Amino acid sequence: MSAPAPHIPVLLDEVIAGLAPGPGEIHVDGTFGAGGYTRALLGAGAKVIAFDRDPDAIAEGQALVAESGGRLELVADVFSELGAALAERGIDAVDGVTFDVGVSSMQLDRADRGFSFQADGPLDMRMGQSGMSAADFVNGADEEEIADVLFHLGEERQSRRVARFIVAARPITRTSQLAAVVRRALGYREHDKKDPATRTFQAIRIHVNRELGELEDGLAAAEQALAPGGRLAVVSFHSLEDRIVKRFLKERSGTPAGSRHLPEVAVRTPSFEAVAKPIRAGEAELARNPRSRSATLRVARRTAASPWATKGHAS
Numbered sequence: 001m002s003a004p005a006p007h008i009p010v011l012l013d014e015v016i017a018g019l020a021p022g023p024g025e026i027h028v029d030g031t032f033g034a035g036g037y038t039r040a041l042l043g044a045g046a047k048v049i050a051f052d053r054d055p056d057a058i059a060e061g062q063a064l065v066a067e068s069g070g071r072l073e074l075v076a077d078v079f080s081e082l083g084a085a086l087a088e089r090g091i092d093a094v095d096g097v098t099f100d101v102g103v104s105s106m107q108l109d110r111a112d113r114g115f116s117f118q119a120d121g122p123l124d125m126r127m128g129q130s131g132m133s134a135a136d137f138v139n140g141a142d143e144e145e146i147a148d149v150l151f152h153l154g155e156e157r158q159s160r161r162v163a164r165f166i167v168a169a170r171p172i173t174r175t176s177q178l179a180a181v182v183r184r185a186l187g188y189r190e191h192d193k194k195d196p197a198t199r200t201f202q203a204i205r206i207h208v209n210r211e212l213g214e215l216e217d218g219l220a221a222a223e224q225a226l227a228p229g230g231r232l233a234v235v236s237f238h239s240l241e242d243r244i245v246k247r248f249l250k251e252r253s254g255t256p257a258g259s260r261h262l263p264e265v266a267v268r269t270p271s272f273e274a275v276a277k278p279i280r281a282g283e284a285e286l287a288r289n290p291r292s293r294s295a296t297l298r299v300a301r302r303t304a305a306s307p308w309a310t311k312g313h314a315s
Contacts, residue, residue: 009036010235010292014279015098018233018299021046025095028086028225030079030218032057033104035064038072046095047071049086051079053128054107078128080217083224093227100235101215103127103205105291115205117179117197123172125205134204135173143167153212153240154203161185162200175201202238215241219248220309223271226302231275233299242278242296249274249300252308269305 009015015037021027023045029038032050034057041048042064050072052058058076065072075085079099086094107127108116114124114134125134138146143163150159165185172178179197186196206212222232236242252272276299281292 008289008291009034009040010100010289010295011279011281011285011297012036012040014297015100015233015235015299016040016044018275018279018297019096019098019231021096026091027096028079028082028094028098028222030082030097030099030222031101031104032061032074033100034106035061037098037100039064041096042068042071049073049075049082049089049091049094051075051077051082051085053078054104055129057104057106078214078218080214080221082218083221086225094225094230095227096231096233097222097226098233098235099215099218099222101241102211102237111175114175115201117175117195117201120174120176123175123178125201125208127209132208134178134208135171137204137208138166138178139171139173149207150200150203152203153206154199154201155240156199156203158186206240212240212244215244216248219245220307223252223302223307228302228304230302231299232272232302233297235295235297237294237296242298245298246278249298253300268308269303271303271305271308272300273303275299275301 019027019041021041021044025046027041027046027048029041029048029050032038032052035050038048038050048071050061052061052074053076055076058074061074065074077085082097103115107113111119111121114121123133123135123138146166147159147163150156150162156162162182162185165181166172166178169177169181172181178200179195182197182200188196226232234245236245249272253270253274279297281289281295285292
């Protein structure tokens with residue numbers, strides 16, 4: 001698999017080392033994107049079932065499908081549905097699952113997708129290119145709902161002020177318009193280290209794509225799908241994502257601390273065991289791939305225990 005991927009996958013060497021793929025194994029790449037992880041898995045001799053909700057990623061990945069000699073199948077769906085997709089293909093269990101969560105570089109770099117305020121584009125942000133857009137949300141939701149989304153998903157401390165400015169400026173249809181409204185609400189000078197619109201864009205994107213609920217459901221689906229000894233590798237990019245992954249693996253690798261004020265909880269057999277401490281990018285990767293600065297990789301190995309629960313439906 002010699003053709004280069006168009007974007008640099010974050011923590012590629014560390015992810016592949018954590019998954020330890022081998023010839024004949026079956027791996028799930030839950031976030032295909034530009035195919036960086038999938039290409040490396042194929043290079044190790046594995047068969048890959050790769051998921052992406054973005055039609056552009058599926059279309060652009062067909063060349064790699066052709067190159068793979070029948071060892072790659074692309075599935076146009078969210079990764080939380082991996083269990084159903086595997087069942088349809090008669091696959092009972094897999095040897096590895098990897099998720100690189102959040103928005104992809106390709107989505108950010110294309111102004112017409114509306115994910116970034118670095119270049120003007122339609123206020124869209126839909127990873128799957130269907131359903132509610134960011135413009136639908138900011139122009140249709142009431143002020144309180146917008147404020148709640150900005151506070152909980154963007155950790156924006158002045159969420160109510162920003163929401164008030166957004167409602168007053170409607171209709172908002174372009175990324176440049178939304179960024180300008182947020183800057184007016186919070187104050188912005190060109191030499192500021194971080195654009196104040198960053199938190200608002202993050203929050204709306206996460207809400208429109210149901211990213212945190214999808215991650216929770218995807219982790220539960222991976223628990224169901226992994227064979228004993230199979231490995232899970234998750235790369236997250238901000239604290240909201242990493243908190244979910246950390247909590248999931250902590251619970252599944254042992255019994256959470258109880259309280260004498262609460263009823264006793266039956267001890268469950270751990271369904272995962274940690275493979276390594278959380279991994280972050282080194283200086284060499286940071287130099288060639290600045291996006292890796294906020295990335296955290298967590299890797300765990302599936303035990304022989306039964307899954308703790310079926311896939312949830314977090315929102």
